[in-house]
Amino acid sequence: MTWLLRRATSLAFIVGLPLVVFVALWFGTAGSTNFYLPSMQVIMDSLASDWLGSRLGDDVLPSLARLAMGYLLAAVLGVGLGVLVGLSRPVRQVLEPVLEFFRAIPPPVLVPVLILFAGIGTTMKVFVIASGAVWPILLNSVEGVRAVDPVQLDTARCYRFSRRALLRRVVLPAASPQIFAGLRQALSIAIILMVISEMFAATNGLGFAIVQLQRSFAIPEMWAGIVVLGLLGFVLSILFRFVEDRVLAWHRGLRRAERS
Amino acid sequence: MLEVRGLRKVYGGHGRTVEAVRDLTFELKAGELACLVGPSGCGKTTLLKCIAGLLAPTSGEVSVHGQRVAGPPADMAVVFQEYGRSLYPWMTVGANVELPLKEKRLVRARRRQLVTDSLAAVGLHDVENAYPWQLSGGMQQRVAIARALAYEPQVLLMDEPFAAVDAQTRADLEDLVRSVWQRFGITLLFVTHDIDEAVYLGERVIVLSASPTVVQHQVTVDLPTERDQLATRSLARFAELRAEIYQQIHQAKAASTADRLAAEALA
Numbered sequence: 001m002t003w004l005l006r007r008a009t010s011l012a013f014i015v016g017l018p019l020v021v022f023v024a025l026w027f028g029t030a031g032s033t034n035f036y037l038p039s040m041q042v043i044m045d046s047l048a049s050d051w052l053g054s055r056l057g058d059d060v061l062p063s064l065a066r067l068a069m070g071y072l073l074a075a076v077l078g079v080g081l082g083v084l085v086g087l088s089r090p091v092r093q094v095l096e097p098v099l100e101f102f103r104a105i106p107p108p109v110l111v112p113v114l115i116l117f118a119g120i121g122t123t124m125k126v127f128v129i130a131s132g133a134v135w136p137i138l139l140n141s142v143e144g145v146r147a148v149d150p151v152q153l154d155t156a157r158c159y160r161f162s163r164r165a166l167l168r169r170v171v172l173p174a175a176s177p178q179i180f181a182g183l184r185q186a187l188s189i190a191i192i193l194m195v196i197s198e199m200f201a202a203t204n205g206l207g208f209a210i211v212q213l214q215r216s217f218a219i220p221e222m223w224a225g226i227v228v229l230g231l232l233g234f235v236l237s238i239l240f241r242f243v244e245d246r247v248l249a250w251h252r253g254l255r256r257a258e259r260s
Numbered sequence: 261m262l263e264v265r266g267l268r269k270v271y272g273g274h275g276r277t278v279e280a281v282r283d284l285t286f287e288l289k290a291g292e293l294a295c296l297v298g299p300s301g302c303g304k305t306t307l308l309k310c311i312a313g314l315l316a317p318t319s320g321e322v323s324v325h326g327q328r329v330a331g332p333p334a335d336m337a338v339v340f341q342e343y344g345r346s347l348y349p350w351m352t353v354g355a356n357v358e359l360p361l362k363e364k365r366l367v368r369a370r371r372r373q374l375v376t377d378s379l380a381a382v383g384l385h386d387v388e389n390a391y392p393w394q395l396s397g398g399m400q401q402r403v404a405i406a407r408a409l410a411y412e413p414q415v416l417l418m419d420e421p422f423a424a425v426d427a428q429t430r431a432d433l434e435d436l437v438r439s440v441w442q443r444f445g446i447t448l449l450f451v452t453h454d455i456d457e458a459v460y461l462g463e464r465v466i467v468l469s470a471s472p473t474v475v476q477h478q479v480t481v482d483l484p485t486e487r488d489q490l491a492t493r494s495l496a497r498f499a500e501l502r503a504e505i506y507q508q509i510h511q512a513k514a515a516s517t518a519d520r521l522a523a524e525a526l527a
Contacts, residue, residue: 149345151340151342151346152345152346152348154309154314154338154340155338157314157331157332158312158314158332158336158337158338159332159337159363159411160331160332160334160360160363160364161360165362165363169348169351169359170348173348173350173351174348176350250349250351250391250393253393253394254349254391254393257393257394258393
């Protein structure tokens with residue numbers, strides 16, 4: 001019962017404020033005559049007719065596909081490399097300065113470079129997204145693996161776990177709270193880079209469409225595109241939280257038990 | 261069964277070396293329960309890690325069944341002091357106990373049976389699906405013992421397993437250790453800093469000196485096999501044994517202090 005109540009309250013908090021903001025904007029902009037700031041109603045109309053119509057397949061889905069591929073690539077590379085680096089002190093000492101250097105390069109600057117190698121297609125965008133999103137995942141994985149409790153490792157050695165089991169059953173779960181922290185940061189970076197890479201050079205996609213709409217003075221459609229981006233980020237972060245809550249349920253329980 | 265011969269461990273590094281264990285030799289017969297006591301900081305944990313194959317000794321050797329220990333031996337299990345850090349919090353109690361058995365490649369039916377039996381043997385029922393952090397400290401240490409028992413080891417090492425639980429739980433767990441030792445016929449080496457506990461549990465008590473560690477003294481505990489927290493602890497013989505060991509440890513500490521003072525005076 002209390003659990004249900006808590007769930008309901010937290011849901012109310014998630015939905016409550018956005019709803020208030022939306023209603024305020026709706027009435028605040030109603031009857032707007034400013035060409036650049038159309039009323040919420042006009043924006044919503046074009047959202048429904050334009051973005052939920054043909055643009056869904058033409059622009060939104062290609063963007064989502066790039067985002068998914070880039071993010072997945074970043075996750076696989078970040079966790080894989082992170083575990084390797086985290087487990088070995090020599091590797092860490094050699095790689096850390098190099099990693100810090102590459103991390104310091106702002107990923108958007110890679111767009112012109114990657115266009116030279118990968119053209120202006122999906123490959124380029126996937127690489128741009130991955131090259132920016134990989135860092136928080138990688139660095140958090142390294143830290144998570146490094147911080148695995150030595151007693152947990154000794155226990156695994158005493159019971160003669162295979163390397164595979166050591167990795168799958170001990171190291172990865174032990175590092176998972178930290179890995180998820182990296183994955184969460186990487187998600188918002190990936191969305192930003194998806195838009196930026198599409199703004200540079202593309203033939204479709206959310207970023208491309210919003211720039212095109214602005215240049216052709218289709219202002220309500222442009223605003224609607226921005227709303228779509230916001231909604232996309234919002235939905236993705238809720239999805240992320242949903243997955244995290246399930247995978248890290250043990251961790252929250254452990255924290256609660258330690259506090260009480 | 262379990263032999264430690266001339267064991268020495270020196271920690272080196274950064275131009276400074278620390279001799280944790282100088283020269284240790286002792287032996288456990290098959291099915292024996294021996295307790296290791298020593299003043300705090302005397303290298304008990306170092307010794308235990310060497311026996312468990314987690315740490316390579318500088319010289320000397322440990323052998324189980326006449327076989328030299330180079331890595332963790334197959335028929336040995338260890339119960340660590342830090343139960344909260346030795347059980348995996350992302351797995352249920354049942355999964356924690358079962359995982360080493362999976363690694364041993366036992367078939368499913370056998371694993372299930374061992375998990376159920378060993379949890380019952382430590383007095384835990386209906387906790388298989390709970391997570392370790394949902395249990396009290398004493399219960400968590402019971403799970404760690406159950407995990408060790410399910411592994412069906414011939415040698416069981418316990419490193420101050422009850423140092424972090426309250427007195428009442430501790431008494432219960434001591435009786436539990438005696439009963440599973442008798443029931444499973446394992447060779448058990450129990451490390452503790454508590455003299456009472458050593459006398460109450462052991463068939464023999466090995467007293468270590470202060471660091472750098474040697475075997476200072478050995479005492480055979482000639483108390484009745486059936487032990488009882490109240491009756492055994494109030495026996496005159498119990499008090500005598502305790503006094504004897506206490507004296508030995510006191511001497512060990514005094515000797516090490518004298519050594520240090522002498523060394524400082526020379527320097």
